[in-house]
Amino acid sequence: MSSTFRLGVIINPLAGLGGSVALKGSDGVAAEAMARGAEPKAHLRLAQALEVILPYRDKVELITASGAMGEEVALQLGFNHQVAYHSAVETEARDTQDAVRAIQASGVDLLLFAGGDGTARDIFAVVDETLPVLGVPAGVKIHSGVYGITPHASGMVIKLLLDGELVSLMTGDVMDIDEVAFRQGTVKARRFGEMLVPAEPRYIQAVKMGGKEVDELVLSDIAAHVIEQMEDELFIMGSGSTVAAVMQELGLANTLLGVDLIAHRQLVGSDLTASELLELTQDRQCKLVITLIGGQGHILGRGNQQLSSRLIRAVGKENIIILATKTKLKALEGRPLIVDSGDPELDAELCGYYKVVTGYRDYVMYQVANPDLVSR
Structure with a gap:
């Protein structure tokens, strides 16, 4: 120079x-x-x-x-x-x-x-x-x-x-x-x-x-990644601010503490009950978008009980999309994400390592466990 x-x-x-x-x-x-x-x-x-x-x-x-x-x-x-x-x-x-x-x-x-x-x-x-x-x-x-x-x-x-x-x-x-x-x-x-x-x-x-990380920028990146994946399937949008960022980027009304349903990037159901979710998604290919409760790490069984074990089984483990900022994951200090669906067999089936979406085409491999495994 x-x-x-x-x-x-x-x-x-x-x-x-x-x-x-x-x-x-x-x-x-x-x-x-x-x-x-x-x-x-x-x-x-x-x-x-x-x-x-x-x-x-x-x-x-x-x-x-x-x-x-x-x-x-x-x-x-x-x-x-x-x-x-x-x-x-x-x-x-x-x-x-x-x-x-x-x-x-x-x-x-x-x-x-x-x-x-x-x-x-x-x-x-x-x-x-x-x-x-x-x-x-x-x-x-x-x-x-x-x-x-x-x-x-x-x-x-x-x-x-x-x-x-x-x-x-x-x-x-x-x-x-x-x-x-x-x-x-x-x-x-x-x-x-x-x-x-x-x-x-x-x-x-x-x-x-x-x-x-700058929260607004990271959430925008995460949202852009999820939206890019939205094709013909139904998307079940769980509760929480990280999922809400996706809805905001789409310009759709969001139920922060509820569960919404999207088809073709358009809202087809808001604040749905467990039975409504089952009815609207029956025999349809679906993806489930969820995030964790900050500090606790629960992704199922806290604040999203509308996501019944029957619905989760129908969606399939491979169609669960977990969103989180790296800051939230680091705050867990190595503790796993927790599933507590009320169905011990399902919880065991959902255990394993998931690609958690932490940005646009950016992932972190992170462990999901059920409460019994966590306590051992």
């Missing part, structure tokens, strides 16, 4: 426009968002990140794009900068990708960008896989693991680099949701690939590398 840190900077000026006006994103609806009174804020978010390194201005050169894509913020904060790409007044995805190409060609040590998951996708499509990138969260959807937890956190990562700290690199998932489908009530999350990001768990949103 040269004595001057060459920082690539790109802003998606349209990022986040749809959020404040209830458009659930900005992809393809920027004009409508502006008509509804939305104001661009991505440049403010990028400025918050760069303000952290203002004391290092003599050590940094920004390589950026013209106007609202970065140049204006560089001028505002007084950074030495070079414009590597001249954009149109009204930018689009192609401008982001062309700017990345030009900035890469100029030679940078890190690419900093402000946007959402759509911006991350655009950058992933063209960025050199060896170039570290870091996102400043400015969009409506921030599921990708390539962002700082906040704009200030993104700036802190760059400060560590400028201070000469040893900052490792890891890969972060690039994810996005189909906004058109989302506005029609369907959530389709998809993983597009990985980009190289600084491995600083204090500041980076990524949750798959053992860093400190």
Whole structure:
């Protein structure tokens, strides 16, 4: 690395426009968002990140794009900068990708960008896989693991680099949701690939590398994973806040302390009784989504007695999906998850190791046991 840190900077000026006006994103609806009174804020978010390194201005050169894509913020904060790409007044995805190409060609040590998951996708499509990138969260959807937890956190990562700290690199998932489908009530999350990001768990949103979890982000990742699996089967949604996060991501009403039923990502039954569940799922392929009671570890038999032994047998052990954050699992200090269905034979049958969903395509193998085995 040269004595001057060459920082690539790109802003998606349209990022986040749809959020404040209830458009659930900005992809393809920027004009409508502006008509509804939305104001661009991505440049403010990028400025918050760069303000952290203002004391290092003599050590940094920004390589950026013209106007609202970065140049204006560089001028505002007084950074030495070079414009590597001249954009149109009204930018689009192609401008982001062309700017990345030009900035890469100029030679940078890190690419900093402000946007959402759509911006991350655009950058992933063209960025050199060896170039570290870091996102400043400015969009409506921030599921990708390539962002700082906040704009200030993104700036802190760059400060560590400028201070000469040893900052490792890891890969972060690039994810996005189909906004058109989302506005029609369907959530389709998809993983597009990985980009190289600084491995600083204090500041980076990524949750798959053992860093400190941020509940909202982890629950969003877990929800995206479950929703991606939803095909033709019925999904029995158990009680608890982790399952509720899936319902929230789907935009469906949820019975926090009850059991709901979903078909084709639509609600077909709320707060159902044991007999109603049996009737509605009879002779149907089903999956059961449950979580644990924090601190106790019960997944069956506490707060979800509507899930009768007859229903669980009909669903089958292989169709039980257990959700939990790693923080909740660690709090058990190695104790197993507990099944207490009221049917000792069923409890014994359900024992074993399960893949517990702890994030988007992220699992932990964890033991499930019945009360008798736990007490021995």
